Amino acid sequence: MSHSHTKETDGPEVYFQYEDIEQQQETYLVGMWSFLVTEVMFFGALFLIYTLYRWKFHDDFYLVHEQLNWKMGGLNTLILLTSSFTVALAVHFAQKGNTKLQMRCLFATILCAFGFLAVKTFEYGAKIDHHLLPNHHFQYGHVEGEEEHHVESKWDKMLPSVLQVEKKEQHGNPQRARLFFSIYFTMTGLHGLHVIIGIICFTALMILIKIKSSLITDYVPTEMVGLYWHFVDLVWIFLYPLYYLIPK
Amino acid sequence: MGWGIFQYNPIPDQASAHAAKYDALFWTISILTVVFTLFVVLLILFYAIKYRRGTKVDRRNPMTHHNGLEALMMGVPLILALGIFGWSAKQFVEVRAMPKDAMEVFCIGKQWMWHFQHMNGIRENNELHVPVGQPVKLTMISQDVIHAMYLPEMRAQYHVVPGRYTELAFTPTKPGRYKILCAMHCGTQHSEMVGQLYVMDDREWGEWLEKGGNKYKDKPLNMVEAGAQVWKDKGCGNCHTGLDNPRAPSLVGILGKTRTMTDGTTAVADRDYLREAIKIPHNRITAGWENTMPVYGSTLTETQVLELVEFIKSLSVSKGEFQRTDMAGSTAASDGDSTAVDISNKGSSAGNAQFRSSEER
Amino acid sequence: MSATVVGQSSAKPSEPKNYLNADHTLKSWLLSVDHKRIGVMYLIAVTFFFFIGSIAAAMIRYELTSPKGILLSSEVYNKTFSAHGILMVFQFLVVVVPAVLGNFLIPIMIGARDMAYPRLNLLSLYMFITGGFLILASFVLGGVDAGWTFYVPLSTISETQISLCLVGIFITGFSSIFTAVNFIGTIHKMRAPGMTWYRLPLFIWSHYATAIVVILGTPVVAITLFLVVVERGFGFGIFSPELGGDPVLFQHLFWFYSHPAVYIMILPAFGIISEIISCFSRRPIFGYRFVAYSSLSIAFLGFLVWGHHMFLSSQSVLQGIIFSLISFILAVPSAVKVFNWTLTMVKGSVHFSTPMLYALGFMGLFVIGGLTGLYLASVDTDVHLTGTYFIVAHFHYVMVGGTILAYLGGIHFWWPKMFGRTYSEFWGRLSAMIIFIGFNLTFFPQFMVGYLGMPRRYHYYYFAPEWQFYHLLSTAGSTVLGFGFLLPALYLTYSLFKGKKAGPNPWNAKGLEWEYTSSPPITENFTQPILVTDSVYDYNPAEDSKMYEVDEEATVEDMNK
Ligand code: HEA
Ligand code: HEA
């Protein structure tokens, strides 16, 4: 009620519950960090499950992970690292007040995010065609009556040859394989969901900046979405080696 | 006959060696609880009444903190708590240490019944007969969801989990009929997953054994015999022989040995290890061999695995059946579950408390 | 608490407007971001869920009056206690104190105009209600039969509406995460100038500790329950023993949250008790810092003891012993609180108002509940008691005798502040006593029958008809208790319309919420910015008591020499 109505300069707006802009910004960041702690615990539980099972079924996990395309995963890692960089730039320009460059960086980030999802679509599509989605269609390893378990996937064929990897035999225990893919799909799926939420946040942010909404008055919203995005990247940085690069 | 609760003992029967020790601890904690509760409640009442508004007492210089007092308030409970903890931990270690000389009984829990399998082959459903004074060890596994084997008069309980063996030991000390309950919610008829534990004196036990404990005409196969039969059916002897050979390691005396795996880790060959080695052999490969052993995970029932393990325990290098079956003239392989042991209880064995207890009352 | 009002120049003439009558449209309520209105809406919502959960409790109790059951089939009984447990825990007890009293009071107590993130606060409310209705929908569409603990593989193979229910719990879980984020932001950054950490009321300390537990624990249970949904819905098999998965791992993850969750339920209640005891003893809390830090240490240690729910679940003996040891150590900070509250009355001026009666009742019952927790924390005694009614009695003592009594005390204490009206002291005290008696009658016999071996979640006990006596006592008690719970609902509602105007500080209590706001407070809480200058709880018992002395004779002079 006090400061909010009396805009001294055309600086950022302060909501009525805050004394001044510093307090408002700090409060936002405290909230965002607390939320990220929550997210860490959220994924932490999954990483714990992964660790325990990998420990228990190390050999099977090694054999099954060969079904994943490490080149695609690597490509996605590159894409996300790039997006992290563009987001950092966006925050930088937001602090500088350079809205034009900020918008460009945000746009680049969204592009990266879509790129990530596109790559994931190819991966998921191929896995589903190979009957590796761990639902009741799941099939792994030798099947009764078939010479060799080998299903073609149009998703694989569409890939440029640099991204294709040599097909590995489906070795290892089929049940452990199903366990592996259950965790794989849950974790990467949830991560993908976070990417989608990220896209929504970035888009909303850009629209709000575009229409000069009173909600966006300074760099803090950009920084907060940026923090979130860095977190999403970070999760992938762990997921990639843990699933695609399991050492023997 | 008294009235209400007074005609019954407020303490459940003490029917095992552990029960008396258990109750000693239980009642000690109870005394502490009563003492502390009374102490706090009386203190509250005393202060609340003494200092109630309008009384003429000295209220000057109220104390707002006192570190010594705080230390006392933390120290005394802490020491008492640690004392109780020590006592309790000691007893827990005792009950969880499985006695060496125990009579082993296998127990399989499923929705919603208890299936028991004695070493000598006698099978029972929802009833368990044991001799008095003899430590009993239950080796338990579940076929579906988690159950809990609960013997209140023995002060014994442990969960029965699918996918791994758990153990529960008790030494009955008083002949009689006691409760077997399932204390873990396991679905619709959880409250009917009850049975009876019969503790018998030596004479009764002898008679019971004599009769084979059940309605079967023939004397049933004992665990080792049943295991030998599975061993034959599945052709384990095709690879495993008395001595290590290029096809497979020898299993003589394997129980309790430390095994080394191809990845350099070691594992003690306990029952869980053997079960895993049989059902999911490719999980860990013994150093010196490859993953050529067939996966028996879905073709062997839990009972068959138990029997196999018993059989493996009985192996010695000189035993006749422990030769290549192709040389000895193998038996025709048969389908998954054709052993003499019927876990689904087609032959309706020893008795079913579910249907008997109500008649008996 | 002393504070001065700064910026006198900007003082406005005080007007009779308050947050209740600031605006009357339905929309102004439903879309309000005012923490006080949100608190009131939560009050309505949790009361609703509580009564539905209670009806399930009544069904349980009547079913158990006979060893063969009288009312329900096995399946329906399982659905009943599951519904009871789920509603009571997730839709009532975990949120009740923070969401109603916390929301309403935290900003006022620290001298802020609102929560740090008012819109997030509103979002929490709606997520809570959405989650609640999904849960209710799952009950209506077929029920849930796996208990509130959802142990796998039972919950993955059960053919009831578990997935829908879990989605509901998931959403409610995130609602409480957002509330906690809000609390942390508010308590860290929104304190009025001069409101240092050690000047905070203990209510704030305990909510701060609670919020930390929530943001660390709730996401873990959210993901765990989510995995069950995935397992049921898509056929994934993360905990499935057939695939080599470990059903016991689910229990570890579940209790990693759900043990701390019991402190989410009790810590805010501790906060309320500290406020009430100090106000009605007219004394600062004895050992303020110890009480404050004990909240934090309970929050911290609470994360290290989850294994005490799993002593018999096939974890190793060593694990069991370690979890047992930490559980015992955890009892010490609770002991500190109980003793400090007791000592707070020394040289105080104790007034047996309705809130105080609830608070004293809380102390008695919490001590019993907590000490019986030690039977369970002790590995060996737990062997015989786990899975029996002893546990049922233990947790009702701490949850109903503890948290609910504290909550009722808090509601009675701050009712005049929230709605500007006072209720009838007579009915208040009467209902406090009925609840106390009914409660003990309901749950004390359960300790005995539990020790005798009555397993929980059983609705037949024909194999031991002698237990019927205890069950009858318990059912009789629950009827009394139910009546006791109904009373406050009636006379408090009545007071909203017919109660006397309360005035800003009917209890003559200390604290920003009493001394610097009107009752009910205005939308911005304070008319001017606040500067806190002195410590909290600066009561004067001697003076206070003097006002009530009956005969003014010279003896007082003598004593004062
Ligand atoms: C508000 C909720 C609440 C609270 C506060 C507590 C508090 C405690 N609980 Fe409880 N508990 C539950 C809710 C709660 N519990 C629930 C819901 C379950 C069952 C879940 C289910 O399976 O469905 C459960 C189950 C449960 C178990 C598992 C039993 C089993 O499944 O086998 C255990 C075991 O250790 C336990 C222990 C404790 C302990 C040690 C405390 C301690 O924090 C208590 C500390 C307090 C005191 C000790 C009293 C005050 C101190 C003194 C007066 C001084 C004297 C002290 C000493 C001498 C040490 N509880
Ligand atoms: C906040 C938590 C909370 C609260 C308040 C309660 C309140 C009560 N609970 Fe509950 N209870 C739990 C949490 C709670 N419970 C949990 C977590 C479980 C475990 C579930 C599981 O195993 O999964 C449980 C389990 C549980 C059981 C064990 C069931 C079993 O294992 O088989 C029993 C049995 O007596 C019981 C009884 C009661 C009673 C009598 C009340 C009383 O306090 C309720 C009193 C209220 C009323 C009686 C209703 C008020 C009045 C009306 C609505 C008017 C209409 C009423 C009538 C006409 C009678 N509860």
Ligand code: CUA
């Ligand atoms: Cu089996 Cu309950």
Ligand SMILES: [Cu+2]
């Ligand atoms: Cu606990």
